[in-house]
Amino acid sequence: MPEADSLDRKDFHLSQPARNEPFFLKGSGAYDWGMQNRLARIFRPATGRTVMLAIDHGYFQGPTSGLERVDVDIAPLVGSVDALFCTRGILRSSIPASMSAPVVLRASGGPSILRELSDEEIAMSIDDAVRLNAAGVGVQVFVGGPNETRTVHNMTQLVDAGLKVGMPVLGVTAVGRELTRDSRYLGLATRICAELGAQVVKTYFCEEGFEKVTAGCPVPIVMAGGKKLPELEALTMAYEGIDQGAAGVDMGRNIFQTDAPAAMLAAINGVVHDGLTPKLALDLFETLAAAATASPA
Numbered sequence: 001m002p003e004a005d006s007l008d009r010k011d012f013h014l015s016q017p018a019r020n021e022p023f024f025l026k027g028s029g030a031y032d033w034g035m036q037n038r039l040a041r042i043f044r045p046a047t048g049r050t051v052m053l054a055i056d057h058g059y060f061q062g063p064t065s066g067l068e069r070v071d072v073d074i075a076p077l078v079g080s081v082d083a084l085f086c087t088r089g090i091l092r093s094s095i096p097a098s099m100s101a102p103v104v105l106r107a108s109g110g111p112s113i114l115r116e117l118s119d120e121e122i123a124m125s126i127d128d129a130v131r132l133n134a135a136g137v138g139v140q141v142f143v144g145g146p147n148e149t150r151t152v153h154n155m156t157q158l159v160d161a162g163l164k165v166g167m168p169v170l171g172v173t174a175v176g177r178e179l180t181r182d183s184r185y186l187g188l189a190t191r192i193c194a195e196l197g198a199q200v201v202k203t204y205f206c207e208e209g210f211e212k213v214t215a216g217c218p219v220p221i222v223m224a225g226g227k228k229l230p231e232l233e234a235l236t237m238a239y240e241g242i243d244q245g246a247a248g249v250d251m252g253r254n255i256f257q258t259d260a261p262a263a264m265l266a267a268i269n270g271v272v273h274d275g276l277t278p279k280l281a282l283d284l285f286e287t288l289a290a291a292a293t294a295s296p297a
């Protein structure tokens with residue numbers, strides 16, 4: 001039997017009411033502890049924002065430029081990201097399990113770039129996401145596409161499975177050849193994802209009305225980057241997206257296809273978490289890129 005607690009020094013802080021802090025993320029106050037804890041691993045509580053590095057492109061387009069050797073070119077970057085967005089195959093094969101960054105796993109797939117891209121199914125179980133200690137799963141939703149209903153159903157099935165284990169679902173609003181990127185479309189697609197249960201929504205930036213897209217989505221929005229742009233344009237897009245209500249970025253090609261991905265990651269971090277203007281962030285990128293060239297690792 002343990003000894004009885006005989007010290008008469010208990011302090012119940014009677015003058016202090018019990019702490020009951022609201023959860024820091026938009027629309028996320030009603031989730032269970034495990035779900036909130038996973039979200040707090042993806043989004044920094046200090047800023048409420050995230051810099052996710054998206055490297056899942058191979059799930060439909062094979063060895064994308066910049067991702068030919070994830071173990072060589074990407075693994076060294078994971079210490080500088082808030083979360084990594086990748087497939088379970090790349091995670092198990094190419095990312096050391098000793099890394100501390102949380103992982104959001106691409107959980108839908110099927111068609112390659114050679115076929116109809118919207119023809120996706122759920123491509124992994126929640127059990128495997130739990131086994132891999134994931135902080136979330138991501139699923140593509142093709143609103144307006146030929147497989148709209150099925151891809152929405154893919155998401156809702158994952159949301160139901162995720163709620164059982166406290167796993168957030170990132171609904172990814174696809175844009176493709178036939179889908180536009182204006183605020184009307186993005187507002188429709190992001191709202192549908194949130195209404196049907198996605199805890200986070202990933203979408204693209206649009207020049208006009210992006211603040212209406214983020215305002216109309218009751219859960220956090222993270223922005224994809226899209227095709228490779230000149231660095232100043234990519235940093236400006238990130239800055240404007242954050243300024244107009246995005247809770248972070250889930251960027252890929254505009255980081256890993258630059259000549260200096262670590263420098264670009266630092267610059268994006270500066271924009272997202274420290275409010276650097278695009279010009280200051282570009283200065284940071286150029287300084288770090290020049291230093292990396294002068295003394296390669």
Ligand code: R5P
Nearest residue numbers: 054224225226250251252253
């Ligand atoms: C593409 O389908 C992938 O899901 C990417 O995660 C997403 O597009 C973000 O990457 P990028 O910034 O390169 O567009």
